[in-house]
Amino acid sequence: MRRPAVFQNPSKDLSPSEVARIQEIIDRYRGTKGALLPLLSEVQVACGHWLPANVLAWIADEVDVHLSYLYGMATFYTMFSLEPRGQFIVRVCESPACHILGTQTVLEALREELDIDVGQTTPDGLFTLELSSCLGVCEVAPAMQINEVVFGNLTRQKIHEVIERYRRGDVVDYRKLPGSGGRVRTDWEIHRRAILLHGVGDIDPESLDDYLAIGGYEALRKAVLGMSPEQVVEEVKQSGLRGRGGAGFPTGMKWSFTLPLKAPEKYVICNADEGEPGTFKDRYIMEGNPHRLLEGLIIAGYAIGACKGFIYVRGEYALSMHRLRRAVEQARERGFLGQRILGSTFSFDVEIRSGAGAYVCGEETALIESIEGLRGNPRVKPPFPGVRGLWAMPTVVNNVETLANVPAIIKNGASWYRSFGTEDSPGVKLYQICGHVNAPQIVEAPLGLTLRELIEVYGGGMKDGIPFKMCQTGGASFGFFTAEHLDTVMDYASMQKKGGALGSGTMLVMNEKTCVVDVVRNIMHFFQHESCGFCTPCRRGTRVLYETLCRIAQGEGRESDLSLMVDLAQTMSATANCALAMSPIFFVRTTIERLKDEYLAHIVDKKCPLGVCSA
Incomplete structure (x- = not known):
């Protein structure tokens, strides 16, 4: 489960400036639908990276929410803290990519450098050491994040230099960084024909003029001034574009379900909660060319008749949020957002929302719950969001890469887009x-x-x-x-x-030096930690799978454990409420089928043949 039931939540003596700041935040969000998550996020920053008991009670009174509900929110999202923390939160990534490249070495170095353990704060109040399920920077693994800034390709020497830099007060401003991770190579022919990465690394991501110079918003102009919503949906359908978030559902078909529905309001949500370990692609678009995503989202809104869009960005992606907010401001100023866009009858606006540490919010209905100001528990489906989504209104949810394809499809046509890729998977x-x-x-x-x-x-x-x-x-x-x-x-x-x-x-x-049992155990730790606990198959099943893998790694497994894990994972897949619990069957079954000898070595010989596991 996501957070221990037992916690300490002291109060804090607030300074006059803190009181004034917190009151301003409360007043700004008062009466706004679904504003509880951003309200708590901003208040936490104002309180010094944690949520004191007296402040939570104050918020509960001001916004007329039961205090127990606020505690439910604060204990669900892992980026919230109910205990005092340091000035700098050091989060160490423990995703599979970082794990195989040295998370343990990074942790050892930080324990020595800071003289604290995970969950503790240095006596001077500067640093708090925490773990993160994934930071979304797998191309620079192993990595850590200090407040909003990512440091990758870590070595003991680099960790020492970074910590010393922060001790001196030489703090990195994340808003001035070119990006959070690696860079796009532009020397390959394949990238010179870029569609999704067009402009990334070449233009100023905070300049609307730069985006316009490479053809930005031409597709939006074509859509709203020269095409009907039905024609836009049909063009996307004919292109063969499938959702790029994982499931691969046809995008145009998804839009076509929502377009004809009559409702007071419709919404489009961009799922930018890129929390799947190993995944970092959407970050490049948001940090490198945010207007491209915004243009695709506006076109999607036009296509289904939506009045508003939301971009829900994972909490660790501070630079992405900064650049997206700047893009939204610029688009409003130039008439690409707001009332009567480009002089048409279409009105549409966009709001950026931040997550607060919950992988399950990548599931579309859990994401909707989070935007509504709730814990991110996935809903039972049907009804699907396209019929009954955000605030019970028809809602289309697409991810960043999917929407970033849309401007090129509208601008150049479905036939052009289908000239790329394969018959089954065009584009x-x-x-x-x-x-x-x-x-x-x-x-x-x-x-x-x-x-x-x-x-x-x-x-x-x-x-x-x-x-x-x-x-x-x-x-x-x-x-x-x-x-x-x-x-x-x-x-x-x-x-x-x-x-x-x-x-x-x-x-x-x-x-070949990687132990499959060790890796699968790490992946399973991720899933049992990120389970929202809503349904029993996932809540208990992920825990049993993780504990079984731990026993096998420690040389205490039984051969029958292998069939038990496959059967349990299959049962979870068939009975759980959302895709999180449907995931283990794939990596459990394929590794047992294809690398069974390595599992058996741990079980029969009671040792890890590679010397990786604790056995």
Whole structure:
């Protein structure tokens, strides 16, 4: 589960300036629908990175919400704290990518440097050490984040230098950074034809004029001034664009369900809660060319007849939020947002919302609950959001990469878009390669690359020349490939046939020195930690799977555990409320089927053949 039931929540003596600041925040959000999450987030910053008991009681009285409800919110989202914290929150990423590249070494170095353990604060009140399920910077793993700033490719020496820098008061301003992680390579021909990454790394992401100079908002102008909503939906449908968040549902079809519905209001939500370990592609678009995402969102709003859009960004992506907010302001000033856009009859506005640390909010109905100011528990479906979504109104939810495809489709036409990719999977895709490769990075390419090509050409081959062993495909939710699958075409149908998935386009590559039991245990720790606890199959099932994997890693497993895990994961998949609990079956089953000997070595020989596990 996400947070221990027992916690300490002291009060705080507030200074006059803190009282004034908190009152201003409360007054600003008073009466605004679904404003509880941003209100708590801003108040936490005003209180010095935590939520004191007296402040929560104050908020409860002011906004007429029961205090127990506020505690429910504050204990659900992991970026909230009910205990005092330091001036600088040091979050260490423990995602699979960081795990295989040295999370434990990073933690050891920080424990020595700060002389504290996880969850503790240094005596001088400067640093608090915490863990993060994933920071979304897998291309620079292992990584940590200090407040809003990410530091990647960590070594003991780099950790020492960063901590000393902050001790001196030399604090990095995240708003002045070019980006949070790696950079897009522009020397490949494949990137010179970029669609999704067009302008990323070349234009000033905070300049609307720069975006207009590369053809920005031409597609919006074409749509609202020259096409009907039905024509826009049909163009996207004919393009074959499928959702790029993981499930791959046809985008135009999703829009077509909502367009004809009569309702007082409709909404479009951009799911930018990029919390799937191994996934970092959406961050490049938001940080590098936020207007592209905004243009796609506005066109989607026009296509279904929506009045407002929301971009829900994961809480760790501070730079993305900063640049998106700036883009929204600029778009309003130039008439691309607001009343009667570009002189048409279409009116539409956008609000940026921040998450607060909950992977499950990447599920569309949990995300809607969060925007409404609730805990992010997924809803029972049907009804689906397209019929009954945000505030019970028809709502379309698409992710960042999906919406970033839309301007190019509208501008150039469906036939042009279908000239890329394969028959089953037309168009372009952002692939992410990370783990044990020489050049972890993001690659935009037509759908249809092979895994071998991604590793050897774009990933620069295997790191340190250690041979390939396995790859988790599509993100932490999906199955593993081994060497026999390296020539699989990475599109939706081909990946599914081989027991993998295209998913978000993530490929976590691992070498022969990686223990499969250790990696699967790490992934399972993520899922049991991120379970919202709403339904029993997930709440209990993820815990049992994790504990079973721990026993196997410690040399205390039984051969019957292997069939038990597959059966349990299958039962979870068939009975749980949302896709979080449907995920373990893929990586549990494929690793047991394809790397069974390594599991058996832990069980029969009672030791890890690679010396990685504690056994």
